[in-house]
Amino acid sequence: MNFKKYFVKSSVAVAVVAAATFSAGAALAECASDALPGEMAKPDGYPARALTMVVPYGPAGGSGQVAQAMAKAVSDLTGVSINRDHKPGGSGTVGMTAYMATPADGYTVLEHIDDAASAHALDSGRPNPSEALIPLVTSQITFSQIYIRTDEDRYTDWASFVDWVKAQDGKATIANVSKEGSMERVTMKFITDATGMQIQQISFDKGAPRYGALAGGQVDALFEQPGDVRKFLDAGKFKPILTILKEAPEAFADVPSLTDAGLDFEPLLRFRGFYVKAGTPDDRVAWLQWAFQKAFCEDSYQQYNESKFMNLIDSFRDTDGSKELITSTIAQYRDVYKQMGLEIK
């Protein structure tokens, strides 16, 4: 099924497709890693066999899908197979622990998300993804939004939502993943501090019950990233009322950003990337960096990122860019955790 044909019947989607197409054109014209050479000689015959990619989440979620898309793109580009080894559990801890026990020979790579950075920020005993690991590429960076049902009549936009929540005296609810120290909980603290509203966060660790809770009217709002609820946006079931970025991206130009809403805090981003263990021979790291960064610009990967709204802000960071992103994220979380009174180990 053709991607554009799929969305063409929805009026909301038409605008989305237009925005996506525009970005895609831009992406194809000047994709981040275009400057890299199209081929790179294998250092001393490495890799001589298939690579293994440890994925600390299940195959069906966002991490599982990006791992699959990237593995395919790297394999198409290099001809080297990549086997995915899903080790879900413990909010990514299990996969990370299993990965840290593998040899640093370049044959095992890791997919991980920003949770690895926030976990290290809270407990320095956990591996620092910019030191214990070498980031090969960050291939998805996205932002969060607050959603309500489109047919909601108690409030229709951010301003009326804030007024309504305040009138409920702490009884209003929002579905998110409110685990201790999570990006969602920290961001919600920023928002409630800045607006003075009190809202009860309901923690759903799986996507389906979380989206079902808003669709079924069990909660009043939802905190999520746009790519994950795209089907509800395209179907006209949910609508965003706040974009948690300083400036709204073009595809959501009519949704207030933090600046528009008068909220002054530094937004936290959700990012996913690929890593190899520190200590891996330099020539192998260089080859992996080339393969994963170049694969980001493969058509199949770009198409996947577009379908997940991962093209609305710059989703690419090379090794140095990733290290910078991770380091600043860790520092940001540490600050917030201290303010929240959490015990930092």
Add this chain to the structure above:
Amino acid sequence: METFNNFLGGTAALFGDPMGVLIFFGGVIGGMLFGAIPGVSMLTLAAILLPFTAHLSAEHGIMLFSVIYCTGVYGGAITAILFNIPGAPENAPTAFDGYPMTLQGKAGKAVGAAVMCSAIGGVVSCIIMMIATAPIADWAISAFGPPEIFALVFFGLAVAASVGAKTFWKGWLSIMIGLMIAVVGLDPVGGIERYNFDMPYLAAGIHFIPTILGFFAVSEIFVQAEKKATGSYTAPKLSVDFPTFKELWAHKIAVVRSIIIGFFCGILPGIGATLAAFMGYNEAARWSKDRMEFGKGKLEGVISSETANNAATGAAMIPLLALGLPGGALTAMMVGVFQMHDMEPGPLVFINSPDLVWVVFAAMFFANVSILLVGFLEAKTIVNLLRIPFQFLAPMILLLATVGAYAVRGLTIDVVVMFVAGVAGFFLRRSGYSVAGIVLGLILGKIGEQTFAQAMQMLHFEFTGFFNRPIALGLLIAGALTILGSIYGAFFKKQPVPASDN
């Protein structure tokens, strides 16, 4: 009429396309085989096939997965009945009575009932799915929030405590052991580590699949090995006598009840066929005049469990297709198939791809029908596995169970958990505890704790909030009455005859 026309259109598209026919039968046989091989399951097959679906059309890819879903749920019943190894968690209650039937030389009847009832449950739920997907999906998510799902779990546990244990108290203790195992790992709301003794792998919690393999398969091998060592082992008698129509007709009420329960559990996002099978079995035991016979080889036990878990398959497609909300692991993988073809399951699928929806509906319908045809042929063959002497069969089962336990998450600790559960199960069963109760406590405990915490957050930490939600209140009252009834029975009635050690 329009539904019927759409169904005919879907059927024509399915069987008018040679590639479609090939994939359909590949899915039917693959699902049954993977469901029936101990230690692996339809999920293993689905995970292997997932990347290859990118090379199929969207219709074929999604149709393949839905067919595997229907036949895999049935396939898991075979090993549950023949070897006490549920192919998947949803087949666990089938083993409660199916395996004792095998030991009594009635394997053919149990397998035959599983074939018939899986097909009936699946076909009926497919028909309801075709008629009313959208309204049912909308109703399910508005009527059932975390408080209602918690109340359902409470009710399920209350009923389950009376199944399989020697006494009421041992039944409850079994459930409590399961609930205690369920709290190992991260707490489902705050993400705080509990009872993992600083072991990162335990932070992921104890998974129910290795636990089921341990409690059922491994402990059964120990039980049989002990019998072999003490000279009391008798090989299960081989039988291919399928149940007569009259025998099945006698359980028509159990079938209807299980269809309703199975369908209802199937439509709840995140619940799925496992709860359906347990609830179907428990309710059959609860309403039966021969309640104490359950767990000892009662045909009705197999019928109610297998009808319910297949009735959940069509139902689970409802929130998936209408809302994009998967109910379990296999439906979550189906979302992956959709996405590989740049599609998202949800309301737009009905608008943009009605052809695809009706090919899938037709394929599921015929997959359930083919359980009858292919299932009987397969059953006649696979029952012969019982001819393999125990000393050869036991190591094979242990090997496959080990592979199955490891394959869930690729963690060695799951293999350790399986063997620990196997040893524990061996002693617990001898002491009259119910391993089924433990497994149910583990599965429902995880869902129950999470939904209770969510419900408390939603109700602002006031338990009285449940009283304002009629469905939740009704289920809580029913659960409480069940508990009171069993306490009354335990104190004032004659103690039940010890049930089977299953």
